[in-house]
Amino acid sequence: MHPDDQRLRPLLLLFPARSGSTLLMQLLGTSPKVVFDRVAPFEHRYLAFLVRWSWQLADGGLRRSDWTVEQLMNEPATAGNFIEPPPFAVPAGFGTARPDPMWHDTFRCAWREFCARARRAEISSPALDPAPIWYAEKSRAMFRYALQDVGIEPHVVYLLRDPRDILMSIWSFNRKRGTSFFSVVEGESDEAFARRFIEERKLRLRMILEMAPDDPHATVVRYEDMATDLPGVAARLSDRLGVQLDAQQVLTNQKEFSHHMSSAGPEASIQRWRREMSPEIQQLFADIIGTEMQALGYAV
Amino acid sequence: MVRVSSPPSSLVPVVVVTTGLRGTVRPVMDLLLRMGELTSEWCPLTDRRSLSYLTRHAKVLAGVTVENATWNHELIFYPPIAGERDTRRIAGFPGPGEHVGNLFEGQVLWQRMLHANWAFYCKRVPRRRTDRFYIEPAKPWLPIVLSEAELPHRTLWIARDPRSELAENWTAGARRGALPRIVNCIDSPLTLAERECNRFVRARLDQWARVETTPDTICIRYEDLLDQTGDVWQRLRTWLGLAAAPVPRAPATGDEWPATRWRQLLPDAVLELYRTKMRAELVALGYAP
Numbered sequence: 001m002h003p004d005d006q007r008l009r010p011l012l013l014l015f016p017a018r019s020g021s022t023l024l025m026q027l028l029g030t031s032p033k034v035v036f037d038r039v040a041p042f043e044h045r046y047l048a049f050l051v052r053w054s055w056q057l058a059d060g061g062l063r064r065s066d067w068t069v070e071q072l073m074n075e076p077a078t079a080g081n082f083i084e085p086p087p088f089a090v091p092a093g094f095g096t097a098r099p100d101p102m103w104h105d106t107f108r109c110a111w112r113e114f115c116a117r118a119r120r121a122e123i124s125s126p127a128l129d130p131a132p133i134w135y136a137e138k139s140r141a142m143f144r145y146a147l148q149d150v151g152i153e154p155h156v157v158y159l160l161r162d163p164r165d166i167l168m169s170i171w172s173f174n175r176k177r178g179t180s181f182f183s184v185v186e187g188e189s190d191e192a193f194a195r196r197f198i199e200e201r202k203l204r205l206r207m208i209l210e211m212a213p214d215d216p217h218a219t220v221v222r223y224e225d226m227a228t229d230l231p232g233v234a235a236r237l238s239d240r241l242g243v244q245l246d247a248q249q250v251l252t253n254q255k256e257f258s259h260h261m262s263s264a265g266p267e268a269s270i271q272r273w274r275r276e277m278s279p280e281i282q283q284l285f286a287d288i289i290g291t292e293m294q295a296l297g298y299a300v
Numbered sequence: 301m302v303r304v305s306s307p308p309s310s311l312v313p314v315v316v317v318t319t320g321l322r323g324t325v326r327p328v329m330d331l332l333l334r335m336g337e338l339t340s341e342w343c344p345l346t347d348r349r350s351l352s353y354l355t356r357h358a359k360v361l362a363g364v365t366v367e368n369a370t371w372n373h374e375l376i377f378y379p380p381i382a383g384e385r386d387t388r389r390i391a392g393f394p395g396p397g398e399h400v401g402n403l404f405e406g407q408v409l410w411q412r413m414l415h416a417n418w419a420f421y422c423k424r425v426p427r428r429r430t431d432r433f434y435i436e437p438a439k440p441w442l443p444i445v446l447s448e449a450e451l452p453h454r455t456l457w458i459a460r461d462p463r464s465e466l467a468e469n470w471t472a473g474a475r476r477g478a479l480p481r482i483v484n485c486i487d488s489p490l491t492l493a494e495r496e497c498n499r500f501v502r503a504r505l506d507q508w509a510r511v512e513t514t515p516d517t518i519c520i521r522y523e524d525l526l527d528q529t530g531d532v533w534q535r536l537r538t539w540l541g542l543a544a545a546p547v548p549r550a551p552a553t554g555d556e557w558p559a560t561r562w563r564q565l566l567p568d569a570v571l572e573l574y575r576t577k578m579r580a581e582l583v584a585l586g587y588a589p
Contacts (some may be wrong), residue, residue, distance in 0.1 A: 140377065
């Protein structure tokens, strides 16, 4: 088999927080043709790690001032030590001025190696298909662009959820645990956070709106569909990805993931904003991203 | 056993192991870079150490789980935004490391990637068609790790009288209006020498004394390189398998530092310290106590 034939195709989930990424990973995990660590909440990001590792050879920059040649030379090469981009002028051998910089080769080679090792190590599940197709990871847009740079076209699944419900879920999650996750700044008023949150959503919603409807490398999955009709989503994704996903298996195991939920269940998490959100914040959504939300089918 | 061998177009690394003192590195590299068939991206101004960097970079993949407050899953995932995230720092995989470091057909990932990256580097580094070697000054850990990865390389150990290095280090710092990096503000030449004797120098002398000339390893005295340049030149060419070539002039030491100047500069107490603490080692390497 040609080494490139052993490569798994990256399947990247691009998602805002609290939009059902863990549920979708559960669903993808029902197919032995999809490789990833089946350890909840499914955030062992091997691909992101290897991209960032290869990026060290990209173009210098973004170094700390205490990362010097002295430090490079005097620390022995021990696993676990930090490394940053070269603490000297980028060597010509890294080819950063060429159309085929070294980090491209480095990443392609590392990815090929990882795929071969992942198949052998059965990171996916004990019953991994002998010929898996996909490697799935919760990801971000920057990793999609990095893969495209090196000539690997990932399939992207955009998770879409009513941003008003996302905001309610974030507040509920933090209240339940006494945390301030998801970029919540302590001392910031609800309204100030909501305004910042909505501004950030605008760009993401536009990205989905601008996506070509027949893009063969991207799929949009709505959280609302997953919550109300998981078998339907499973059937559509199975068809799209050429795998067999089993919604029933996910629904059976739902109790095991109750700690991850911030509402009574998936159905109760839909249109929660109508019950719990203040009119002032509802108005903020309408003013700032009303157009985008309507275009995506969310009533304002 | 690492079964990936470097392609024929790869350069064989020649690792020049010194203590790192610039006064030692510069004349040695000055001579070696005139040999032909050798290339390097190192120069005194840029101080580039591509092979040292690639080796440490590869070692990150060694499969050690690292997860702490300054390195975790979040830092992989989020784009640089603030504090720790505004650098490209990376350490081992913050999770089960076996998948990025595990054995596969006998190869550990970091070893495989060091071989691959060295080949990618050799493909791009500016070089003449006749170049067969890549040369870089390094610290003693580099040949050890290259051997662990089974990357073919040559090691040139440079031995230098520790009293000469101490004197140069001390006076070089004073000339620049600053103390050398190994010196504390309360140090005198004597306390520095004592610390050096106790902690570093004995081990280094012992290391040099045990280096046997083999096809892959050779030990050259810095003083011979300056005083008997012709002999050293021929020895090195024979060791590398290069055809005979005219002997160049002795390399410049940069600041005209003669090999025996330390005798006038170091206080008697310091000289006595070396005599009493490491006479045997100095004699074994041919240095008069």
